[in-house]
Amino acid sequence: MDSRISARALAEALGGWRGRGPAYESLADGIRLLCLDNRIAPRTALPAERELAAALGLSRTTVAATYRSLRDSGHIESLRGSGSVTLPLRRTDPGADDRRDGVIDLQQASPAAWPGLPAVFAEVAQDAAALLSRTGYDVVGQVGLREAIAQHYRDRGLPTGADEVLVTTGAQSALHLIASVLLSRADRVLIETPTYSHGADAFRAAGARLVGVPVTPDTGWDLDRAAQTFARVLPALAYLMPEFHNPTGRTMSRAEVNAFVDGSQRAGTILILDETTAGLDIDRQTESTAFPDADRIVRVGSLGKTVWGGLRVGWVRAQADIIRRLASGRPVHDLGTPEFEQAVAARVIGRLDEISAQRADLLRAGRDAVTRALVETFPEWDIPTVHGGVSLWVGIGEPVSTPLVMNARARGLLLSAGSRFAVDGGHDRRLRIPFTAAPHTLERAVDILRAAWDDVRGTPVGAALDDLAAVV
Numbered sequence: 001m002d003s004r005i006s007a008r009a010l011a012e013a014l015g016g017w018r019g020r021g022p023a024y025e026s027l028a029d030g031i032r033l034l035c036l037d038n039r040i041a042p043r044t045a046l047p048a049e050r051e052l053a054a055a056l057g058l059s060r061t062t063v064a065a066t067y068r069s070l071r072d073s074g075h076i077e078s079l080r081g082s083g084s085v086t087l088p089l090r091r092t093d094p095g096a097d098d099r100r101d102g103v104i105d106l107q108q109a110s111p112a113a114w115p116g117l118p119a120v121f122a123e124v125a126q127d128a129a130a131l132l133s134r135t136g137y138d139v140v141g142q143v144g145l146r147e148a149i150a151q152h153y154r155d156r157g158l159p160t161g162a163d164e165v166l167v168t169t170g171a172q173s174a175l176h177l178i179a180s181v182l183l184s185r186a187d188r189v190l191i192e193t194p195t196y197s198h199g200a201d202a203f204r205a206a207g208a209r210l211v212g213v214p215v216t217p218d219t220g221w222d223l224d225r226a227a228q229t230f231a232r233v234l235p236a237l238a239y240l241m242p243e244f245h246n247p248t249g250r251t252m253s254r255a256e257v258n259a260f261v262d263g264s265q266r267a268g269t270i271l272i273l274d275e276t277t278a279g280l281d282i283d284r285q286t287e288s289t290a291f292p293d294a295d296r297i298v299r300v301g302s303l304g305k306t307v308w309g310g311l312r313v314g315w316v317r318a319q320a321d322i323i324r325r326l327a328s329g330r331p332v333h334d335l336g337t338p339e340f341e342q343a344v345a346a347r348v349i350g351r352l353d354e355i356s357a358q359r360a361d362l363l364r365a366g367r368d369a370v371t372r373a374l375v376e377t378f379p380e381w382d383i384p385t386v387h388g389g390v391s392l393w394v395g396i397g398e399p400v401s402t403p404l405v406m407n408a409r410a411r412g413l414l415l416s417a418g419s420r421f422a423v424d425g426g427h428d429r430r431l432r433i434p435f436t437a438a439p440h441t442l443e444r445a446v447d448i449l450r451a452a453w454d455d456v457r458g459t460p461v462g463a464a465l466d467d468l469a470a471v472v
C-alpha cells in the first residue's frame with residue numbers, strides 16, 4: 001500500500017456529500033467520486049471506521065455500511081489487520097472510461113485548437129533537420145521564444161528582458177516549480193476559493209498551508225478576508241487569477257488590485273499572478289487589470305487556453321534572480337520544454353491578438369448557448385453573467401453538487417463537483433460548467449443535467465413531460 005488519507009483530510013475533500021437517499025449510500029458515492037476524480041489514488045488506506053465516523057459526526061454503523069457498499073461495488077477491499085484500501089477503477093465504473101461512445105466530458109475546460117495551428121506545425125516541420133541537430137530541450141527555453149514572450153509583456157507596458165522569462169511545460173509545471181522553489185514546508189499561501197484545483201494541489205504538495213479568500217461571480221474578491229489574511233498569517237505567497245478567474249470568470253477591479261498590492265507589500269508576500277485565462281476576453285468590455293510592475297510579482301502565462309492545451313507551452317515572468325533560482329530547481333522534475341513546441345510557440349506568440357479574437361468568437365458561442373439553455377431549464381438556479389474565461393460558476397441552491405455529479409456521470413455526462421474547486425471545504429451549492437465545448441454538446445449536457453437534477457431532487461424524470469402532455 002502506498003499512502004493513506006486521514007479522517008480529517010477525507011472529510012475536507014468530501015465537502016457536502018449528503019444526497020437524497022440513505023446517508024451510507026451518499027457517503028459511499030462521495031468517496032467513489034473522489035476515486036473517479038483521482039483525488040484518492042488507488043491503493044490508498046482509508047481511515048478506520050471509528051475515526052471517519054467521528055470526523056463526519058456519524059454513527060460507526062453508518063460508516064461500516066458505507067465501507068460495505070464500497071466493497072460490494074469493488075471500490076475498496078478490506079483486509080484483516082490493515083483496514084480498507086482503495087482499488088484501481090474498473091472500466092465499468094460510470095465515468096471511469098471517458099472513451100465510451102456518446103460520453104460528454106466537461107471536467108476540463110479546454111477549448112479546441114486554434115485553427116491556424118496545423119499550418120504553423122507544417123512550417124516548423126520544414127526546419128526539422130536543423131532542430132534535430134540540437135539537443136532539443138533546455139532548462140530555461142530557447143532565447144528566441146523568451147525574447148518573443150518578453151516582447152509580449154513590453155507591448156502591455158511591462159518592460160521585460162529575455163533573462164526575466166523561463167519557458168515551462170505549460171502553466172501547471174510553472175506553478176509546481178514555483179511552489180517547490182519558493183516555498184518552505186508549513187509556509188502559508190493565500191489562495192482564492194474557489195480556485196484552479198491543480199494549482200492548489202501544487203502548493204499543498206510543497207507542504208504549504210492554504211488560507212482561502214472567497215471570490216464570487218457577483219461580488220468578486222472578499223477584500224476584508226484578504227486584508228485579515230495578509231495581516232494575521234503573513235503568507236509567503238498569494239496565488240491569484242486576476243483576469244477571468246477560473247472558475248468564476250470574474251476580473252479584478254482597480255480597487256481589488258490595489259488591495260492585493262497593498263496587503264502583499266505590507267506582509268512581504270510574493271504575488272503569483274496566473275494569467276493563463278487572461279486573454280479570454282469575450283465581450284471586450286472588461287478593463288484590463290494591469291497589476292503594476294514590482295519585484296515581488298511573479299506572472300505565469302500559457303498558450304494552453306488561447307492556442308492549444310496540447311502544445312504544453314507556458315512560462316514564468318519574474319525578476320532575473322528568481323528566474324535563475326527556478327532554473328536551477330527545475331531539473332529534478334523536468335529537463336525542459338521540447339524545442340519543436342517552442343518553435344511553434346515562437347511563431348504564434350506575436351499573433352496572440354488575432355488568435356484571441358478568434359477564441360472570443362468560439363467562447364461566445366459556447367457561453368451564450370449554455371447560458372440560454374441553463375436559464376430556460378433551471379429557472380431556480382443562479383446563472384451568473386460572465387464576460388470572459390472558460391466556465392460558469394453556477395449556484396444550484398442546495399448542497400447536492402456531489403450527488404448531482406455522480407448521477408450525471410451514470411448518464412454519460414462528466415462534470416466536476418463544486419467541492420473540487422474548494423480550498424478548505426464547501427462549494428457544495430455550486431457546479432462549474434465549462435463553455436469550451438460546441439453549443440450543441442452543451443445543450444445536450446444541460447438536458448442530461450435536468451434528468452440528473454430531477455433524480456437527485458426526487459422529481460420523477462417523466463413528470464415534466466406528463467405535465468406538458470396534459471396541457472397540449
Ligand SMILES: Cc1ncc(COP(=O)(O)O)c(C=O)c1O
Binds near residue numbers: 274
Ligand atoms: C488558471 C489555470 N492555470 C493553469 C492551468 C494549466 O495550464 P497548462 O495547460 O498551460 O498547464 C490551467 C488549465 O486549466 C488553468 O485554468
